[in-house]
Amino acid sequence: METVLDREEEEKENITDLTKLEKNVSQLHVSGPQEELPLSYRTNCPDEERLLDIADSFQRRYLHLYPERKPLLLCTANECGVQKFVSTSIRPTLTGHPELFTWQGCAAFVADFLSLEPLEPPVDLPRYLRSSSWVLQTQRASCFEASSLLCSLLLGVGYDSYCVCGYAVKELCLLDRSLEDCPLVDRSLEDRPLLDIQGKQSERQRPADPLRGLRVYCWVLVLSGSRSIEENFFLDPLSGNIFPTDSQLFLGIESVWNNLNCYVNLQDCSSCCTDVAFDVQDILRWEPVLHGSTSRRQLIQEVLQRKMMGREQADEEEAAPQMFQMPQSWLSDITISETHLQNRWPGGTKVVNYRQVKLERFTGRTDGLITRRTTYRDLDCTEVAMVTEWYQHRVDHLEQRHFNMVDNVTSERFTPGRRFHLLFHRWTGTERQVGFSSARLDHLAKRHLSADEMTETFEGRNDFLSSRHVFFSQNADEQSHAHTKLQQLPVQKVVERFHRNHLIAASDDVAQRVFLPPQRLIQVMSHLEEHHLVPSTHIFSKPHNSTELQREELFTPQMVHSFQVQPGQQPLPTHTLYKLLVSLMEDEEEVIRQIGQSMKEMKDIVVCREQEKEAELETAGDHSLRQETEYLIAEEEEWLQVKDEDVLAPLLIRLGCTDPLSPEEARRLHQNCLSEFRERLVLEANLIQERCEQEALELQVKQQWYQENQIQLTQQQQQEYQKFCSEKTLRVHVAQKTQQMDTGHRVLGHRVFGRPSVHRCSAAPQAAFSSLRLSVFTRSLFG
Numbered sequence: 003m004e005t006v007l008d009r010e011e012e013e014k015e016n017i018t019d020l021t022k023l024e025k026n027v028s029q030l031h032v033s034g035p036q037e038e039l040p041l042s043y044r045t046n047c048p049d050e051e052r053l054l055d056i057a058d059s060f061q062r063r064y065l066h067l068y069p070e071r072k073p074l075l076l077c078t079a080n081e082c083g084v085q086k087f088v089s090t091s092i093r094p095t096l097t098g099h100p101e102l103f104t105w106q107g108c109a110a111f112v113a114d115f116l117s118l119e120p121l122e123p124p125v126d127l128p129r130y131l132r133s134s135s136w137v138l139q140t141q142r143a144s145c146f147e148a149s150s151l152l153c154s155l156l157l158g159v160g161y162d163s164y165c166v167c168g169y170a171v172k173e174l175c176l177l178d179r180s181l182e183d184c185p186l187v188d189r190s191l192e193d194r195p196l197l198d199i200q201g202k203q204s205e206r207q208r209p210a211d212p213l214r215g216l217r218v219y220c221w222v223l224v225l226s227g228s229r230s231i232e233e234n235f236f237l238d239p240l241s242g243n244i245f246p247t248d249s250q251l252f253l254g255i256e257s258v259w260n261n262l263n264c265y266v267n268l269q270d271c272s273s274c275c276t277d278v279a280f281d282v283q284d285i286l287r288w289e290p291v292l293h294g295s296t297s298r299r300q301l302i303q304e305v306l307q308r309k310m311m312g313r314e315q316a317d318e319e320e321a322a323p324q325m326f327q328m329p330q331s332w333l334s335d336i337t338i339s340e341t342h343l344q345n346r347w348p349g350g351t352k353v354v355n356y357r358q359v360k361l362e363r364f365t366g367r368t369d370g371l372i373t374r375r376t377t378y379r380d381l382d383c384t385e386v387a388m389v390t391e392w393y394q395h396r397v398d399h400l401e402q403r404h405f406n407m408v409d410n411v412t413s414e415r416f417t418p419g420r421r422f423h424l425l426f427h428r429w430t431g432t433e434r435q436v437g438f439s440s441a442r443l444d445h446l447a448k449r450h451l452s453a454d455e456m457t458e459t460f461e462g463r464n465d466f467l468s469s470r471h472v473f474f475s476q477n478a479d480e481q482s483h484a485h486t487k488l489q490q491l492p493v494q495k496v497v498e499r500f501h502r503n504h505l506i507a508a509s510d511d512v513a514q515r516v517f518l519p520p521q522r523l524i525q526v527m528s529h530l531e532e533h534h535l536v537p538s539t540h541i542f543s544k545p546h547n548s549t550e551l552q553r554e555e556l557f558t559p560q561m562v563h564s565f566q567v568q569p570g571q572q573p574l575p576t577h578t579l580y581k582l583l584v585s586l587m588e589d590e591e592e593v594i595r596q597i598g599q600s601m602k603e604m605k606d607i608v609v610c611r612e613q614e615k616e617a618e619l620e621t622a623g624d625h626s627l628r629q630e631t632e633y634l635i636a637e638e639e640e641w642l643q644v645k646d647e648d649v650l651a652p653l654l655i656r657l658g659c660t661d662p663l664s665p666e667e668a669r670r671l672h673q674n675c676l677s678e679f680r681e682r683l684v685l686e687a688n689l690i691q692e693r694c695e696q697e698a699l700e701l702q703v704k705q706q707w708y709q710e711n712q713i714q715l716t717q718q719q720q721q722e723y724q725k726f727c728s729e730k731t732l733r734v735h736v737a738q739k740t741q742q743m744d745t746g747h748r749v750l751g752h753r754v755f756g757r758p759s760v761h762r763c764s765a766a767p768q769a770a771f772s773s774l775r776l777s778v779f780t781r782s783l784f785g
Contacts (some may be wrong), residue, residue, distance in 0.1 A: 044082050049329040053087050075167050081132040092261040093331040094157035097338050108155040113242030114346040116143045125216045133334045140349040146220040148239035162225040168255040170219035172211045177240045184359035215253050216228040248276040264291040294325030370396040398614040466501040517590045524586045539565045542583045572719050694737035701730040
């Protein structure tokens, strides 16, 4: 590429005229007032101007040597219409967000945050390459601008990454993912596979693209050798997907660049990128725009050498003349805030169409909806089969809602902590199924209720109950269950099953109980013993009058039909069978009562969910705002309370003072405060004197009573008298001490408020504190 043809000067003039025309046109595309942007956005420094000349000369030589190839993307206009070299449009950035420390997090953020601006026309290079700050502000970008932002983030966290300019299939260029399977797959709520109304029609193929191999596209290349990357791979900035370097979706490469240099691909791409080697330091396969410029590999080697060599030798090497290096990026700092991470979707919504699936993502919705996945029954996406919605930060703890349009089934999932300890709710027609957390006291895990049956499943119960299956009358529906009295429940049959209790024998361990209220029968079946095929069974017939159970002599063995596995085992005594029947009948009444409570709870759940349909969202920001508001309200109430308790407030009102006090008003306020202080001391002294005299009188009366009745008092009365005297003596002593301190405080108050004293800053606060402490103690004693 160092050879120059004879007609170079003639074409140079043509390219110069074309460049001038492009510059004039680019001046018309300005996103905003240029004065608000940094100077580096609006002008070029001398090194950048020299770099543009080098790029212009390289472009001319390249077109002479490869006339069949398209021009290279070396320089393009930014949002201010200023021509910039592509490498200077990349600024390695390390953010403070942990989720952006990996290539997965960076790729996901860029793909989620930006909306695509397709190239027009799709076969030409872009006319503009706007800054990453403009991209973050508008959330719009072409594939080149999205790749520049992604590459800047990857370089900032230590990945050896490059922007790649080349050609790709139409689906990548237009972000058409209608042939891909949706990555968000959750089969936990799906009852059946999707039905294709097209029958067994094979998957449709897209029509041939007349522009295949000509559509220009930009993506990111990540090389191995850094951050534990073992193999090279491609990153699509628009979808965030990862691809191997031999993927058939990428049809060819023209050039790659990072913040240090730009390299032109000299390899054959007739087989897409399968045979392309990505060692950019190999000058036989990659031609650098800046020869002799420092590469990333050289920078790493220089750092290692500096650690090994002495300081003087390193200074000598720095003093040696060097080749022209890539100027620093003209971009300002790339700032990604917490708001950018939270509000990723452009305009609050982002829609991606997959094969038979439409995926919608939201932010800032008042109902807490963050994701909706709509699944269709046909490839044309005309008939909805299922809809799944994900929520967060809802007051009703709703986490997921699923609609099955085929079977008309609705399912809801909740986070722990809501009413009834409800975790799962599913209904269709007359059937409802609910699931509960382990926080329930009855250890109920699941309940399924239909028109004529109810099944409850338990986990971890002390009585080893595992399930309860209830059969209702055929003509009773769920609504009638909820309104029927407990004694009149249409229960036809109740089957309870129990886990094995290995602490007792299998013949004594109940495995199943069957209650048949209409037939007045109760069946008890034990667990199966080892080496036996059938278990022991007892069938009890209840008497027609329950009061007969109060008389054991009326109970006969004919009311029990037993089957014992062991042939030689003695039958149970009549008394034991009678006690067992009494216990079973009591259990039956309790079971019927619990069944009524279960059906009432199901009705309450339905009513509660109807009331919670309009549940409001409580986001983290709203929570913080609410806490701040509550804090301000509490602070204001505290200030009002302090204001009401301010001893100077009545005096200031009496003086009518609202503005700062004058010297005369301050003296009057001082005299008023002194007068009120003295009056308060006198009132407190009189009150303490009255209380002291009252306590002394009560003590004297009690002592006189003791002298008169001392002989006939019991030991307990003696102890009570001594306790009474101790308390009264303490109260009198405290009152006397308070009087003495109060007298001293009045003298000290006169010194403090009447004339200057050395005690004004030391003795007065200490005395006031002691007086307050003793006053509080006195009030606690005297009520």
